[in-house]
Amino acid sequence: MQKSNIIFQIREVSKSFGGVKAVNQVSFQSQEKEIIGLIGPNGAGKTTLFNLITGFLKPDEGHIYFQNRDITNLKPHRICKLGIGRTFQVVRPLSTLTVLENIVTAALLRHNNYKDAKEYAIYIAQVMGLTSKINKIAGGIPVADKKRLGFAQALATGAKLLLLDEVAAGLNSTEVDEFLNIIRKVSLEGLTIIMVEHVMKAVMNVAGRILVLDHGELIAQGKPEEVTKNEKVIKAYLGDQYKF
C-alpha cells in the first residue's frame, strides 16, 4: 500500500468449493474514483469474488485491503460500515416496506437520527430517479426500479467503494443508459466502482479498466478496447475452436 490513492487491493485471493477453484490467486487493486468492469463467462467466479470482498464468504487464501486496512475476515456488516456497499445479482428489496423506508434503513448506518436518515434517503431517491415511487411498496415495483432501489440502498450506506452485481441485466436499452449516467455521476462525486456486467455495452462505455475472469483466474486486464482484442479473452468467451 505505497500509493495513497489506492483505495482497494486484493492479494492472491483463492476460494474453493469442494474441488472446484471458484476464485484462484486473484490480485488487483483499484485507485480512488476508478470505475472497473469485471467480466467473464458464466461461472467465472465474479459473484464469488464479490462475496469474498464483502465478507459473505471467507477466502481460503489471500488478503483483501480497503483504505489500508486488512478486511479479510471481517463480517459483512463490519465491511459495509467501513465503506463498501454492494448490490445483489438477484435483487433483494425489503419487500413489505416502501421504497423510501428501504433507503432509510440503509441510511440509518450513518445517520443515527431518523429524521436525518429520511432527509438523506429522499435525496438519494432523487439521485436515483426514484422520487415518484418512494411511497410504493418495494415488493411490487418493476425489476428496473428494484435494481435502482438496490443501488440506492448501497449508496445510502455511505459507501466509498460500490460493488455492482449485474445492475444492467434484464433492463432495456433506455434503462441501461439511465443507469450508466447515474454510475458516471456517482463516480464523479468521488466513489470507486467495481461492476460485474454481462451487458457489454454497459461496461465498455463506462469502465476505465476491465478485468476478465475465467475459471476463477484473472486472465486479462486493461482498457476496454485492449481487452476486447485480447486473444485469451476471445477464447474464454468463444471457445478454443474459434479461429481468426
Place this chain on the structure above:
Amino acid sequence: MKNPYFLDIAITVLLYAFLGNAWNIVGGYCGQASLGHAAYYGIGAYISTILFLKFGISPWIGMILGAAFAGVLAIILGYPSLRMKGPYFVFFTIGFAETIRILFLTWKWVDGSRGIIIPFQNNPVNFIFFSKIPYYYIVLGFLIIGMFITYSISRSKIGKYSIAIREDETMAEALGIDTALYKSYAFAISASLMAIGGTFYAQYVLYIHPNDLMSLNNSVIFMLIAVAGGKGTLFGPLIGSAIIMPLWEYFRATFGGRFAGLGIVFAGSIILIIGTAVPQGIMGILSKIHAKYSISKDNIVGEEK
C-alpha cells in the same frame, strides 16, 4: 365491572395482550418466531416470588430484577440461538423452555412440582390486593407502557433494523446491520416484558407452578395472539387477545370437564385458518379495507412528493 368473573376475563385479556405485545417485538417485528417465551414468563414469576417469600423483597422490586435477569439471559442465549435459522431456531426455543420448565419442576429449593403458594397479605407494597379492580388497572397500565415501548421501538433504529432482519437477513447484513446484535436487543426487551407479565400473574393468582407458566401451551398462545391480531403491528396483539382469550375461557368453562384440551384444538384450528387465509391477521384485513377506501388519496400524496 363489578362482576368478578367478567373482571377476571378482562384482566386475562389485558395480561395476554401485554404478553402478546412482548412476543410481537421479537416474533412480529424481528421475525424470530420464538416458541420458548413461556420460559421468560415463568422466570419472572419465580424470581419475584422467591425474592418476596425468602428474602422479603417487595414484588415490585422483584419484578424489575426479574425483568433484568430475563433480559440478560435472553442476550446470553441469543448469541448461539439467534444464529440458527428457521425451524432450527424454533426447536432451540422449545427445547430451552422445556428444559427450564423441567428444571423448576425438579428443583426442591423452589418447591418443584408442588408449586409455590404466595400467602395472602394484602398490601399495595406486597403487590397483593383484596379486590380485582386494582389488578385491572395495574395490568391496563402495564399494557399501555408495553405498547408505548413497542411504538417507540418501531420508530427507532432498533425497530427499523429488526424489520430489515425479518424481511431479509442477508440484505440486512449487506446494509451494515449487525444482525446478531440487533436480534439480541429485540430478544432482551421482549424477554424482560415477558418476565414482568410473569410477576403480575404470580401476584394476581398467588400460586405459581412450572406447568402453569412455562408450558409450551403458553408459548403457543403468546404467538397465536400476536399472529391472529396481526404480527408486526402495534394493535395486533391487543385485538388478538380480545378475540382469542374470551373464546379460550369459554372453551375451558364449557368443555373443560369432558373435553379437556378442546381449547388446544381450537387454537390449532385458528393457526391453520390464519396461516392459509389471512397471514397478516386481523390488522392485515383492516389495513386492506382501509387501503381500498383511501386509494385515491394515497395516489395524490404519492405523486406530490
